[in-house]
Amino acid sequence: MPELDPWDPWIMKFISPNVGKKCKVAAKKIYTELQNGTLRSVIKDNDQADALVSGSVECKYRCMSSKREESVEGGEWINIDNNQTYRVKCDFIETQCFVNKRLTYNNLHIQVVRPEGVKFVNEGPENPSVIIFIFDSTSSSTGFRSLPQTQQILRQFYDAVPFYHNNKVGLNSRPNAFGIFAGRTEQI
DSSP states (O other): OOOOOTTOHHHHTTSOTTTTOOOOOOSEEEEEEEETTEEEEEEEETTSOBOOOOTTEEEEEEEEEEEETTEEEEOOOEEEOTTOOEEOOSSEEEEEEEETTEEEEEEEEEOOOOOTTOOOOOOSSSSOOOOOOOOTTOOHHHHHHHOHHHHHHHHHHHOOOOOTTOOOOSSSHHHHHHHHHHTOSSOO
């Protein structure tokens, strides 16, 4: 099998073809931020400092949860007040912002919330501490280009090992993970 170079000049001409194009931003930048479990809305006038949210801008959020692998359910929408922060204790948070009742921003924030009251098994010979990340819909080359810092941290601090030359055997993470763990080359 050939070793692919994700930074090969032949590939790079297809990456970021719009670099260098400048657009004049005339509207306010409206978005939401999730940092360390705290959610807030941010309104900026072009490149100036944070401004107060005007009465015509409304933002809200809700927690998303999966019912099964194939379906997702949204919770009740909660308004995000001006200059307020919200402690959010769910893994997936959908946010929306409206200007004059028109949807102008929509995002899905992701975090990992440690479950309360769960007793974790102590690490030992019978219970090794192994974590496997599976990234769907991403080739190895794209993963190396898009997540260079993640790759570096995982390798440098956690002795991570990438699984090269794995092929897609199913439609999502689960069958592909089964293929890795069971040595399968096709879905049963």
